[in-house]
Amino acid sequence: MAPVVPPSKFERRTVLSVLPALGLMAGAFVPATAEAQTTSGILPSWNDGPAKQAILDFVRITTDSANPGFVPLPERIATFDQDGTLWVEHPMYSQVVYCLDRVPAVVKAKPELTNVEPFKTVLSGNREAIAKLSMPQLEAILVATLTGMSVDDFEAEAQRWLETAKDPRWKRPYTDLTYLPMQELLQYLRANGYKTYIVTGGGQDFVRVYSDKVYGIACEQVVGTAAGTKYGYDKAGKPFLTKEPKLLLNDNNAGKPEGIHLMIGRRPFFAFGNSTGDREMLEYTKAGAGTRISLLLLHDDAQREYAYGPAQGLPDTRLGTFPQTLYDQAKRDGWIVVSMKQDWKRIFTFEG
Amino acid sequence: MAPVVPPSKFERRTVLSVLPALGLMAGAFVPATAEAQTTSGILPSWNDGPAKQAILDFVRITTDSANPGFVPLPERIATFDQDGTLWVEHPMYSQVVYCLDRVPAVVKAKPELTNVEPFKTVLSGNREAIAKLSMPQLEAILVATLTGMSVDDFEAEAQRWLETAKDPRWKRPYTDLTYLPMQELLQYLRANGYKTYIVTGGGQDFVRVYSDKVYGIACEQVVGTAAGTKYGYDKAGKPFLTKEPKLLLNDNNAGKPEGIHLMIGRRPFFAFGNSTGDREMLEYTKAGAGTRISLLLLHDDAQREYAYGPAQGLPDTRLGTFPQTLYDQAKRDGWIVVSMKQDWKRIFTFEG
Numbered sequence: 001m002a003p004v005v006p007p008s009k010f011e012r013r014t015v016l017s018v019l020p021a022l023g024l025m026a027g028a029f030v031p032a033t034a035e036a037q038t039t040s041g042i043l044p045s046w047n048d049g050p051a052k053q054a055i056l057d058f059v060r061i062t063t064d065s066a067n068p069g070f071v072p073l074p075e076r077i078a079t080f081d082q083d084g085t086l087w088v089e090h091p092m093y094s095q096v097v098y099c100l101d102r103v104p105a106v107v108k109a110k111p112e113l114t115n116v117e118p119f120k121t122v123l124s125g126n127r128e129a130i131a132k133l134s135m136p137q138l139e140a141i142l143v144a145t146l147t148g149m150s151v152d153d154f155e156a157e158a159q160r161w162l163e164t165a166k167d168p169r170w171k172r173p174y175t176d177l178t179y180l181p182m183q184e185l186l187q188y189l190r191a192n193g194y195k196t197y198i199v200t201g202g203g204q205d206f207v208r209v210y211s212d213k214v215y216g217i218a219c220e221q222v223v224g225t226a227a228g229t230k231y232g233y234d235k236a237g238k239p240f241l242t243k244e245p246k247l248l249l250n251d252n253n254a255g256k257p258e259g260i261h262l263m264i265g266r267r268p269f270f271a272f273g274n275s276t277g278d279r280e281m282l283e284y285t286k287a288g289a290g291t292r293i294s295l296l297l298l299h300d301d302a303q304r305e306y307a308y309g310p311a312q313g314l315p316d317t318r319l320g321t322f323p324q325t326l327y328d329q330a331k332r333d334g335w336i337v338v339s340m341k342q343d344w345k346r347i348f349t350f351e352g
Numbered sequence: 353m354a355p356v357v358p359p360s361k362f363e364r365r366t367v368l369s370v371l372p373a374l375g376l377m378a379g380a381f382v383p384a385t386a387e388a389q390t391t392s393g394i395l396p397s398w399n400d401g402p403a404k405q406a407i408l409d410f411v412r413i414t415t416d417s418a419n420p421g422f423v424p425l426p427e428r429i430a431t432f433d434q435d436g437t438l439w440v441e442h443p444m445y446s447q448v449v450y451c452l453d454r455v456p457a458v459v460k461a462k463p464e465l466t467n468v469e470p471f472k473t474v475l476s477g478n479r480e481a482i483a484k485l486s487m488p489q490l491e492a493i494l495v496a497t498l499t500g501m502s503v504d505d506f507e508a509e510a511q512r513w514l515e516t517a518k519d520p521r522w523k524r525p526y527t528d529l530t531y532l533p534m535q536e537l538l539q540y541l542r543a544n545g546y547k548t549y550i551v552t553g554g555g556q557d558f559v560r561v562y563s564d565k566v567y568g569i570a571c572e573q574v575v576g577t578a579a580g581t582k583y584g585y586d587k588a589g590k591p592f593l594t595k596e597p598k599l600l601l602n603d604n605n606a607g608k609p610e611g612i613h614l615m616i617g618r619r620p621f622f623a624f625g626n627s628t629g630d631r632e633m634l635e636y637t638k639a640g641a642g643t644r645i646s647l648l649l650l651h652d653d654a655q656r657e658y659a660y661g662p663a664q665g666l667p668d669t670r671l672g673t674f675p676q677t678l679y680d681q682a683k684r685d686g687w688i689v690v691s692m693k694q695d696w697k698r699i700f701t702f703e704g
Contacts, residue, residue, distance in 0.1 A: 074570055151613060195572075208617045218426055219617035220547075229613050231606035231632055239636045241613050248600060248614065254583035261503060261581050261593050262600065263615060265560045265571035280583055284591045 042188055045181040045346040051295070051338045055185065058293040062269060063192050069291035071269055078189045078270035079223075079260060079281060080182070082200040082207060085274045085297055086215065088167070088177040090306040095202050096138070097174075098161050100130065102145040119144070146203060147227055147245040154243055158209045172350065175214045181344045185272075186215060194270065199260060200224040201252040201277050205243070223263040225251040256281035272297070276321050282335055294335040298322070301340040304347050394540055397533040397698040403647070403690045407537065410645040411544050414621060421643035423621055430541045430622035431575075431612060431633060432534070434552040434559060437626045437649055438567065440519070440529040442658040447554050448490070449526075450513050452482065454497040471496070498555060499579055499597040506595055510561045524702065527566045533696045537624075538567060546622065551612060552576045553604040553629050557595070575615040577603040608633035624649070628673050634687055646687040650674070653692040656699050 046052040061069040062076070083089035103122040106113065113119045118137035121129050133141075146154070167174055186196050198217055200207055204224030211217040226249045229241040251259040257280050260268065271278075271285035274297040282294035299308050299322070309322030330337050340347065398404040413421040414428070435441035455474040458465065465471045470489035473481050485493075498506070519526055538548050548569055552559055556576030563569040580598040585591050603611040609632050612620065623630070623637035626649040634646035651660050651674070661674030682689050692699065 074564065204614075205617070212426065220615070222617070226614055229610050231609050231636070238639050239609070239632065241609060257583050257591070257593060258581050262556075262578055263572070265557070265574070280591065284583070287590050 043181065043184050045184055045344060047343055047345050049343055051336050051343045054293065054336045055188075055295075058270065058291060059188070059192050061291050071290065073193050075266060075269065076189075076192075076194040077197065077264060077266050077268040078194040079197045079199040079256075079264075079268040079272070079285070080186070081256075081273040081275070081278045081281070082198050082202055084299065085272055085278070086178055086182050086186075086198070087174070088305065089274075090299075090308065093202065094165075094167075094174040095206050096142075097165065098158065098206070099141050099145040101161060101165065102157070103141065106144050113144075142203075143245045146206075147243045149243060151205065151229060151241045151243060154205060155209055158206055162210055170348075170350075175210055176350060177348065178214060179344070180346055180349050182272075183215070183349075186217070189270065190216070195221065197221045197223060197260075197264065197268075199251065199256050199271075199281060201250075201255075203227075204249075204251070223249075223251060223259045225249060225255075252277040254280045257284040260284070269293070271295070274299070274322065276323065276326055279326060279329070282330075283333065286333055286335060294330075294333070295338055296322075296326070296330045296335050297338050297340065298327075299340055300342075301344075301347070304351075305340055395533065395536050397536055397696060399695055399697050401695055403688050403695045406645065406688045407540075407647075410622065410643060411540070413643050415544050423642065425545050427618060427621065428541075428544075428546040429549065429616060429618050429620040430546040431549045431551040431608075431616075431620045431624070431637070432538070433625040433627070433630045433633070434550050434554055436651065437624055437630075438530055438534050438538075438550070439526070440657065441626075442651075442660065445554065446517075446519075446526040447558050448494075449517065450510065450558070451493050451497040453513060453517065454509070455493065458496050465496075494555075495597045498558075499595045501595060503557065503581060503593045503595060506557060507561055510558055514562055522700075522702075527562055528702060529700065530566060531696070532698055532701050534624075535567070535701075538569070541622065542568070547573065549573045549575060549612075549616065549620075551603065551608050551623075551633060553602075553607075555579075556601075556603070575601075575603060575611045577601060577607075604629040606632045609636040612636070621645070623647070626651070626674065628675065628678055631678060631681070634682075635685065638685055638687060646682075646685070647690055648674075648678070648682045648687050649690045649692065650679075651692055652694075653696075653699070656703075657692055 043052055043055070046055075061067050062071040064070055080086055083093050087094075100122055103119055107119055107123060114123070118133050118140055121133060121137075122141065149157070162173065162175055165174060166172055167177055170177065189196055196215075196217055198207055198211060198215065198221065200222070202224050204222055204226040207224050208219035208222045211219055211222045225247075228244045228246040228248050230244050231239060231241055233239050249255060249259050249262065253276070256278065260266075260281065267288040268281075268285045269288070269290070269292050271281050271293075272295045273279075273282055278296070282296065286292050286294040298310075299306050301307060310324040310327045327337065329335075338344075395404055395407070398407075413419050414423040416422055432438055435445050439446075452474055455471055459471055459475060466475070470485050470492055473485060473489075474493065476482075501509070514525065514527055517526060518524055519529055522529065541548055548567075550559055550563060550567065550569055550573065552574070554576050556574055556578040559576050560571035560574045563571055563574045577599075578601045580596045580600050581593040582596050583591060583593055601607060601611050601614065605628070608630065612618075612633065619640045620633075620637045621640070621642070621644050623633050623645075624647045625631075625634055630648070634648065638644050638646040650662075651658050653659060662676040662679045679689065681687075690696075
């Protein structure tokens with residue numbers, strides 16, 4: 001009997017180098033050693049540790065048809081909060097900056113607002129006074145700047161702002177301030193058959209303007225705080241939709257699972273948030289049957305980003321907070337707390 | 353110079369038979385004659401005629417990147433009304449039958465309703481009296497049978513009903529009463545990169561129970577009349593959602609384009625309906641820039657299905673109607689009127 005001869009190194013390399021060209025690098029055809037190599041290359045901006053491991057374990061279990069925790073493809077839903085989870089939310093949500101920036105144009109169109117609060121304060125440019133506006137005053141600004149126009153005009157206006165406005169700390173467009181480890185995570189989940197959704201307290205129409213370009217998330221996969229629209233006709237009889245000051249979905253707190261049911265109709269298997277506004281989404285996800293994972297981002301890196309939340313230096317942002325009780329619930333309910341400082345090797349693409 | 357020799361029949365056949373195995377049957381690689389052959393095999397339950405031709409032209413134009421009417425993949429949205437468009441709506445919407453069938457269980461749980469209208473009439477089983485219930489009375493039945501339970505309990509209940517209830521004319525489950533030509537159309541559009549949505553005046557949660565199994569449409573691609581839900585906890589502290597009697601979206605008439613904006617965020621390129629409830633969706637779709645198509649199904653086949661609408665025998669269904677004015681608008685605005693009698697070779701899968 002002829003001895004079994006292992007393939008030469010040359011042959012093996014040739015086989016491996018040809019596989020990607022054939023689109024066959026999907027696991028089953030690749031020997032175990034090559035698979036291990038691939039795994040070490042995923043989520044490169046994440047440090048090895050319990051958080052990264054929990055994510056890898058979750059994906060391994062839920063995508064292995066031989067595992068009791070397997071999740072069929074159509075049910076693979078992953079939901080992400082946006083502000084403070086996918087991109088920077090400090091010191092102010094980008095959309096609030098957008099609304100404040102829009103005030104001069106709104107007052108120009110309606111001069112009778114010039115000396116009316118809160119518009120007067122915003123026009124004054126006094127940052128300290130602006131920061132002290134009450135919630136009802138902020139809401140009045142949101143209503144004045146986000147409704148009353150056609151959905152097409154709103155989209156064009158928001159698009160223009162996103163192309164020109166810059167964050168004061170990094171001097172870059174707000175859309176540059178997404179977290180690289182989260183971008184990698186979105187891609188990794190999608191590569192494993194997960195449909196990724198943004199579930200944001202921010203305005204649905206606002207986030208949809210850039211979600212595809214910035215996160216690779218189609219606008220129909222953005223669930224956010226939504227106002228109603230009103231169908232009507234222009235002078236030429238052409239139908240269009242006007243954004244109305246009528247709140248349909250307040251996509252915060254309990255509104256997140258409610259919005260997920262309305263817009264998706266399935267309980268997620270994966271959810272990621274960073275504040276009390278995400279509490280119910282994380283609870284709801286984790287409480288489902290089977291293998292589910294909820295993750296909570298802790299902003300504890302004052303040097304590379306910001307430090308706020310439990311035992312951190314800065315006060316919370318005004319709309320979403322991360323009190324000690326949320327941290328305690330994460331520990332009690334088995335959510336994964338992700339530390340920016342410990343778990344992330346790199347935060348932004350523009351930093352080396 | 354050597355004469356140009358056409359490839360032998362044998363060679364040509366071999367090439368064509370290999371193409372599908374390589375996944376290359378996408379048009380660009382296939383010679384014109386082969387394309388014509390392929391085209392004749394699509395939408396086999398449709399008769400040749402202007403309606404089928406309009407659909408084929410629309411798909412050809414919007415999927416050809418060299419054509420000025422080309423539509424990029426993410427924007428390929430097709431929306432379909434359900435009742436009377438994808439399946440039979442006469443003599444009563446299936447969901448209304450479901451609600452009437454649920455009344456005994458509701459009254460059993462709340463015996464104080466036994467002698468209260470409209471429940472008393474429904475319990476009497478008097479078909480004539482039931483058919484005469486007023487709209488507010490019908491609404492009271494919908495609220496009593498569709499809200500107040502958890503979303504999971506509702507889904508299980510509707511699922512059970514769908515498995516057992518039968519249409520009185522065909523003695524088959526309601527889910528068998530989908531139109532084969534429409535099933536073929538859904539598949540044809542999806543094969544050409546269109547994301548197919550149901551946009552129904554029916555209950556979103558109800559249609560989602562079977563949309564995937566019956567139409568191959570994922571529950572997140574069902575837009576329907578939607579009531580709010582309420583987040584809460586069971587005795588063990590486990591979170592769940594309860595269906596509330598609070599209307600969020602009345603997905604009829606102007607509510608259809610409004611619902612499309614809320615749930616999808618893009619104007620469709622393709623829309624198909626059959627009644628005044630679809631008028632605004634069809635207008636909105638057709639009025640968009642580029643190549644768009646709106647289609648209206650005319651029920652004019654009393655023998656194979658039903659005949660109602662303009663100049664037909666039967667009265668309209670109570671909730672969606674097809675008056676002469678809708679027909680006139682279709683002609684004026686360039687919508688395609690599809691005649692069941694003329695354009696459909698076969699209506700149901702269970703008929704030869």
